[in-house]
Amino acid sequence: MKRLAHVRIVLVGTTHPGNIGAAARAMKNMGLSDLALVAPKVFPSGEATARASGADDILAGAKVCASLEEAIADRELVIGASARLRAIPWPQLDPRECAGMVAQSPVKTALLFGREHSGLDNAELERCHYLLHIPCNPGFSSLNVAAALQVVAYELFLAAQTEPQALQEPMSPLATAEQMESFYQHLDTALHEVRFLHEKKSSPSLMRRLRRIFNRVRLEQKEIHILRGILTAVQLQLKRQGSSTCGKN
Amino acid sequence: MKRLAHVRIVLVGTTHPGNIGAAARAMKNMGLSDLALVAPKVFPSGEATARASGADDILAGAKVCASLEEAIADRELVIGASARLRAIPWPQLDPRECAGMVAQSPVKTALLFGREHSGLDNAELERCHYLLHIPCNPGFSSLNVAAALQVVAYELFLAAQTEPQALQEPMSPLATAEQMESFYQHLDTALHEVRFLHEKKSSPSLMRRLRRIFNRVRLEQKEIHILRGILTAVQLQLKRQGSSTCGKN
Structure with a gap:
């Protein structure tokens, strides 16, 4: 059951503690164990424990984080x-x-599941390399958060049961979410300094498009160093x- | 969504009304509509309605039956x-x-889901043509009834989608090789102007790494325009x- 130890489930802004418990149960049923809770409304909670139905170890080990940044700081892949x-098409995966x-x-890896009523917000989705969409009835498409996690x-679990593919040649380490954010901040600053963003007056949507490019490419740490260079x-x-300007403009 | 109209979900002896509501929601999410409840402990119930989260029509149409016999009387296949x-091997299916x-x-068809704590009893299982087993962690194998139904x-739902998937929205055209080359030339020029390449004295290998990044990402034409901008x-x-420099350096 160690096959999925590199997968963290991140529940963002969960309102109902029962859903946290149900999520813990679904995780343990399927061999997952790393749970992070970003700003849960109520936790710990008797209702969570009741719905976990024995997956107490998952709840006890859950990391409670104040921000999404904290929950994904060391992650190399965020989904x-x-x-x-979405209006801007982001790379999509089905389960x-x-x-x-x-x-x-x-x-x-971090798999993010959003709030019961509103899911993940745009800023949160922009942290993701991929969006995950569960195929369902288009006329009634909002799954309960724990039900979505169960799927x-x-x-x-099924994918982890198959024999590993022939090992890929060892990759250079990928950039973490934290390194990507520092890069985007650096990029944003530099683009203002060259008046690229200021001139266009459409910084948010341009930055979103740039995030889409660089998230898609799954940058290595070495590559981040080059780009920041x-x-x-x-x-x-x-x-x-x-500094060598004499004032005339 | 009529493709699954021949499939009845039968919940047998459900104790917690919340699970009935969650089951109704999972059904509607996945295009199922025929629900039968065999001797539910509490139904109807505000808790079921709350957890159904809008799948009220499924709950309103649910047939409440006193016995399993009644719920499956007209069924041709029971799973x-x-x-x-089980000690006596029954034909088994995975989901x-x-x-x-x-x-x-x-x-x-009828798909039967049993009681929260004890599942279906032997007499009930013997009514089945097949048993359905969800692969999971052998050390923690009891799924919540609504979670099992969700899976x-x-x-x-996936199996019912035999029609070709809705066409993916047309992708924005990808950059041609020619456009990529122009971009790389532009990049090379600009990086010399900012003395990035000159300073490092390792232009060929750095440009190769940059090509590796941008080739991997499969840039769209629109994105090339942004980057060249x-x-x-x-x-x-x-x-x-x-041009505003007065010559001193």
Whole structure:
């Protein structure tokens, strides 16, 4: 049952403690054990324990985090469950594709499940490399959060039972979510300094498109260093020229 | 959504009304509508309605039966969910096999889900043509009844989608090789202007790494325009600052 130890389930802003308990039970049923709770409304709770129905160890080990950043800081792959079709198409997986990708590779992964009534918000979805959509009745498409997790966990369990693929050649370590955020902040700063974002007056949507590009590529840590090196070079060069300016403009 | 109209879900001896509501929600999410309740402890119930979360029509249409016989009288195929391995081997299906058998044939089918603590009893299991077993952690194998139904309903929904999937929304055109080359030339030029490549004296290998990143991401044409817009902004800003320089360096 250690096959899924690299998979963290992250419940974001869960309102009903019963759903946390049901999620813990679904996790243990399917061999998952790493649970993080981002700003749960009520936790711990007798209702969570009752619905966990014996998966007390999962609840006891759950990390309670103040922010999503904290819950995913060390993760190399972030996948967010989303019922909505989105205006900007983000790379999408169904549960089986997601399970195939996640179960066969040891990459540190976070699977995010959002609030009962509103799911994950846009800023949270933009942290994700992929969105996970569960096929369902388009006329009644909102699954209970623990039910959605149950479906995904079931597919993960099945995928983890298959023999591992021939080992891929060892990859260079992938950038963590924290490193990606630092990169995006650096990029945002540099793009303002070169007046790319300021000029266009559409920073949020342009930054979203840039996030979409760089999330999709699954950057290695080495590659992040190169890209940040470029940003630093741009900033230095602007500063050099700026400091040698005699005031006329 | 009429594809699964021949499938009846039968909940036998359910104790907690919340589970009946959660089951109704899972059914409606996955395009099922025929629900029978055999001797439920409490029904109807506000808790069932709350957990159904809008699947009120399923609850309103549920047939309440005094006996299993009554619930399955008109059924041609009966399949019972069972967590236990049984001494007498009964033909067994996993959810995917079950869904494949059920969704593609119009045979009137009943899927039975038993009591929260004890499942279906022997007499009930013996009414079944097949037993349905959900693969899971052998050390913690009792799924919540609505969670088990959610997994099976999900597989039924997938199996019922024999129609070709709705066409994926047309992707934005991908960049051609020619466009990618122009981009790399632009990038190379700009990186020299900001002295990123010059300084490092390792241009070929750095450019190779950058190619590796941007080739991997399969850029769209729109995205190429954004990235080249950034390069142009960098160049313009350098030029602006350069032209206002008074010569000292």
